[in-house]
Each structure stands twice: as structure tokens, then as C-alpha cells.
Amino acid sequence: MPDIKVILAQDLRQANREYATENREKFSCLGITVVNLISSPGAGKTSLLEATLAHLSGSMAIGVIEGDIATTRDAARIARYNVPVVQINTQGACHLDARLISQAMVELPLEKLDLLFIENVGNLVCPAEFDLGEDIKVCILSVAEGSDKPLKYPLVFREAQVLLLNKIDLLPYTDFDMEAFRQDISNLNPELTIFPVSARTGEGLGEWCTWLKQQVSSKKRSVAPFAATV
């Protein structure tokens, strides 16, 4: 019999919490705002991230951690925006975890960053269960996915602080029921901030980026006494 190392599911969750706490403390000390982008495959995480980077260019220092099961395609897309980017390939795993983030952090010039985006693996279910040490979970939903998704995949809509409702340029060609959607969101998570956007046309990106800038300023202010001594 080979000597098989068995990792208990219970232990994995506990280990993740410990890594997430460490990551969060490090980010807080450095005054970096960290955003965890979660969505189904194809909802537009990378396109929205590209549009956001273009919009924020020059106003702050941004880094990116790209999570994918395979390929470095997304990291290659992001690198064109002249931001430091690290690719994590999960090799089959359906979500990022805090330990992977702590490994990626070593590869980034953290002390120079104001804002760090983590693009999770495309999956509306599992990533919502794993704290990475981020400040803000952003759920991205494409209108092409349908307005019934909050009720069917409630966890991520409950856990998120922001919802980017993407591809609103496709609204006229879909059966998306905006009224029912907003009602379901309001029942699940009344605090959720919704930005209707289109990475393709640029609609709504201004509002989203203004909101992001406010978060970054606010986090910086919270560590100002420490930052002043550096």
C-alpha cells in the first residue's frame, strides 16, 4: 500500500481561515484595498477588469492576481495594462484559497500598491465560500445569465458588497426581468450596491470606478498614522 497523505476537509477550512486572517492583516498594514471578483465563467470578469484598469490608469497603483484552472490567457490580457500581475493556475480546483493568495502576494510589489484585484476562478458557487483576506467581494452577473440567479445561487449574492450587473447592452435581446431581480436582491441582501455596467460600451464604469476610488481613499486614511512613519 502506498503511503497516502489524507487532508481532512475540516482542516482545510480552518487552515484557509488562518491564511485569510494573515493576508488581511498584511493588506491592512500596507493600506491596500483588496477586491475579490467572483462570477460564472463568461460573465465578464476579465473584460470588466480591463475596462476598470483603463479607467483608473494614472490615478493609483494597482496590482492583479489572476486565478484560473488552466492557461495564462487572462494574465496576458491584464499585463498589457502595465500593472504587476501574478497568475495562479489551480490545476483543476474550482476556487482560489487564501494560501494560494499568500503565495502570490510574495511575487507582487505590495508596498507600492493602493489597490489589488483578485480575479477568482469562474464559478458562482465555491469561491463564495473561501475568504481570501479581501476587503470587498464583488459579484459579477451578466444579464445573459438570467434574472433568477440570486435565488438559485444565494450565497455569493449574500456575501458580496457589490454587484456588477454586466452586459446591459444585451438587455433588449434577453428576457431579464429587472424588477424581479432587484426585488430578489433586496430580500437576500439589502446592503448590496448594484452597478449596471457594460464592459463593452463603457456604460456605468464611471460610477463603479468613482465608488472604488472612495474605498481606496478611505482604506488609506485608516492606516495614515502608520503610513506616515514609513
Place this chain on the structure above:
Amino acid sequence: MPDIKVILAQDLRQANREYATENREKFSCLGITVVNLISSPGAGKTSLLEATLAHLSGSMAIGVIEGDIATTRDAARIARYNVPVVQINTQGACHLDARLISQAMVELPLEKLDLLFIENVGNLVCPAEFDLGEDIKVCILSVAEGSDKPLKYPLVFREAQVLLLNKIDLLPYTDFDMEAFRQDISNLNPELTIFPVSARTGEGLGEWCTWLKQQVSSKKRSVAPFAATV
């Protein structure tokens, strides 16, 4: 300390394989063709299933197992087609497993069925890893998700026998690169049968349903000697 029961990940996989084998043997004895529908949230599994049920109505006896994290919305939609349907709520789990299917099988009039659809939880990643005892894995991808998905989520495209490329009515409004898509599929899984379809307009459903009927006939023939003695 509470008495916590810990289930090892390793054991779960082995248990799933055993349940899947039992399910497959039972389906084979009864000559039922079993189709496992896998996609991201919002790719159109339920809509395509509804359109397929309408198309096949009267030609054979069909049953449905609906998998969702929460709600019985999809089962309610399917029940309108006068087919026996069982809803599985995974209560957070991101995929169906073979044990859940074996529990659902007890609630269905299996001996009367020719075809059983299993609609998996909306997730392009994890469901591909769990054999349910099905004959055919069908991957559904919406063109709104983008043409790069086979390279980014390769497992399901490798495991599937059929790909339903849905929402082709949205093609003119997206950047979907059909040539690159077909090339990537051909590299990953040259045996994959692709049906471009639209649950909304009905385009392509005839070809898909004709193919399904052939599978059902062929499975029935394979158990004909046994069936004759029933």
C-alpha cells in the same frame, strides 16, 4: 468537545464511484438512456430542457431529476410538461453526486422511462468530476459566455460527448469567435458532437432531438433480449 464526524475527501470519491456503478447497472438493465446536463449558471440548461421536452413530447417516456443548490423553481417549470420530476436541493453543495441520484431514482417510475435527464447544479467546473452513472454528459455553453471557455475550463469539454452551443440568436451582439472555438474544441476533444441551438428561437433543436432519439433507440436495442422477457 463535540463529537465531529469527519469524512475524508478520498473516501467520498470512492463512494461516488461505487454509487455511480450501481446507478449505471440499474439504468442499463431497464434500457434507460441517461443524460447529464452540465453548464454554468444561466447558460440555458432549463430552457433547453423545456424546449427538448416539448419537441420529444409523445415520442417517448421521459423523466427528469433537477439539481439545484436552493429553490424548486426549475422542477416547477419542468412539471408543466407532464413528466415525472424529482428536485434535489444540494443545500450549498456545488454539484450532484451519484448517491443523491440513487436517492432520487427511488422517487421515479423508472420501469416506464425511456430517457432520463439530470440537470446538474449550474457550475462548469465541479460537476464534470462526478460520475452519476449517466450514458451521456452534455455540456451547454451560451455564446454570451465567450469562445475562450473550452481552454479555460477544459475538463467538462473533454468529458462531454455533446456540446449544445446555446443562445446562437445572440451571436450578432457578441464577440464570439466561432473559428477559434471550433479549433480549440477539436484540439481538446475531436469526438465532441456540437449542436448550435437557441432555446429561444428553436433553431437547431430538431437536429439535437433527432440525435437523442437515435441514442434512445440504440440503448433500447442493446437490452432488447432482456426487455423481451419482462
